Amino acid sequence: xxxxxxxxxxxxxxxxxxxxxxxxxxxxxxxxxxxxxxxxxxxxxxxxxxxxxxxxxxxxxxxxxxxxxxxxxxxxxxxxxxxxxxxxxxxxxxxxxxxxxxxxxxxxxxxxxxxxxxxxxxxxxxxxxxxxxxxxxxxxxxxxxxxxxxxxxxxxxxxxxxxxxxxxxxxxxxx
Amino acid sequence: xxxxxxxxxxxxxxxxxxxxxxxxxxxxxxxxxxxxxxxxxxxxxxxxxxxxxxxxxxxxxxxxxxxxxxxxxxxxxxxx
Numbered sequence: 608x609x610x611x612x613x614x615x616x617x618x619x620x621x622x623x624x625x626x627x628x629x630x631x632x633x634x635x636x637x638x639x640x641x642x643x644x645x646x647x648x649x650x651x652x653x654x655x656x657x658x659x660x661x662x663x664x665x666x667x668x669x670x671x672x673x674x675x676x677x678x679x680x681x682x683x684x685x686x687x688x689x690x691x692x693x694x695x696x697x698x699x700x701x702x703x704x705x706x707x708x709x710x711x712x713x714x715x716x717x718x719x720x721x722x723x724x725x726x727x728x729x730x731x732x733x734x735x736x737x738x739x740x741x742x743x744x745x746x747x748x749x750x751x752x753x754x755x756x757x758x759x760x761x762x763x764x765x766x767x768x769x770x771x772x773x774x775x776x777x778x779x780x781x782x
Numbered sequence: 783x784x785x786x787x788x789x790x791x792x793x794x795x796x797x798x799x800x801x802x803x804x805x806x807x808x809x810x811x812x813x814x815x816x817x818x819x820x821x822x823x824x825x826x827x828x829x830x831x832x833x834x835x836x837x838x839x840x841x842x843x844x845x846x847x848x849x850x851x852x853x854x855x856x857x858x859x860x861x862x
Contacts, residue, residue, distance in 0.1 A: 612856065613817055638820075645808045646820035648827045650849040687848060692856030694849055718813050753809055 613652075614721040615691040619679070620654060628671045632656035633713035633724040635698070635731060640746055642716050642725055644753050647746070651687060651694040655710045655726065657701050672697050705733055705767040729760040736764060736772050744776060751780050824849065 623629045634642065636653035662668050676688045687694040700706035709730035715722040726734070732750055735743035750756045758781050764773040790798070808819065828850055831842045842850075 641816050641820045642813045645805060646816055646823050648820070648823045650824075650845045684848075686845075687852075689848075689852045689855070692852050694845075694852050716813055718817075723813075753805070 612691045613693065613723070614719055616652065616693045616695060617718075617721050617723055619681075619690050620656075622679075623672070623675055624659075626675065627659045628675055630657040630659045631710050631713070631724075633710050633726045635709070635726045635734060637746070639725045639731055640749065642718075642723065643714075643728060643731075644749055644755055647749075651696045653696050653698055655698045655700040655706055657707065657710055658699065661701070667699055667702075669697070669699070705730070705737060705769075709734060728755040729763060732756050732760065733764055733767060733769060736769050736776070737767070739772060744779075747776075748780065821853075824853075 620629070620632055624632070632654055633639075633656075634652060635655045636651070637647040637649035638652045640647050641649070658671070672688070673683060676683050676690075682689045687696055689695075698706070700710045709726045712727065712730075713724035714727045716725050717723075728750055732747045735746050761773055761777070764770060808816070811819070828842075828846055831846055835841050
């Protein structure tokens with residue numbers, strides 16, 4: 608089945624990892640929701656990652672990722688890298704404690720002969736809570752409805768400074 | 783979260799139940815089929831954006847144009 612060569616995208620991520628450009632990585636966003644729950648229309652694949660080496664400067668330097676893209680013939684702009692038909696958005700996650708912890712402990716989803724690291728549901732809903740847009744709250748609702756997370760899974764929000772955000776919306780989901 | 787409510791009409795409750803069944807089925811599919819469905823969903827969404835633009839509505843967002851361009855490029859290449 609040709610399902611858009613997502614395995615090829617993962618294979619490029621593995622090459623970046625083998626080359627010492629990135630360390631751990633995991634799929635997040637709507638594509639993660641598609642893999643774990645149900646399809647949600649989205650233009651891109653969000654790849655949350657940690658750099659293998661800490662940046663020396665204060666400003667985030669994404670050039671190792673763009674250099675890899677250039678060397679391998681993948682076109683890119685300020686937003687996406689076009690890899691085997693997918694618009695990949697690489698999101699450096701080392702400076703946000705929630706994102707960093709989410710990337711460190713991904714769930715592996717079997718996909719043909721590939722294993723795709725995907726951010727766990729409890730972290731995904733916390734990240735959507737942090738983003739706070741209407742479409743993010745909708746994704747939280749889908750995960751609760753689908754039984755991917757329970758009320759207990761939201762106990763992590765305090766540790767990431769999201770207590771107020773959670774208190775604002777929790778009554779929509781749990782009586 | 784319950785899909786039922788005492789304030790809903792029987793027709794609305796029945797519709798909610800049908801949607802819940804459909805979602806449960808989709809959720810049970812393997813990831814490969816979910817990604818295939820995602821691509822179909824994206825194609826349908828893009829067609830709606832094209833139709834809206836052709837009808838004098840808002841232009842297709844740049845992000846979706848980039849998506850179309852990326853997908854078109856894969857169609858021209860055989861799978862490796």
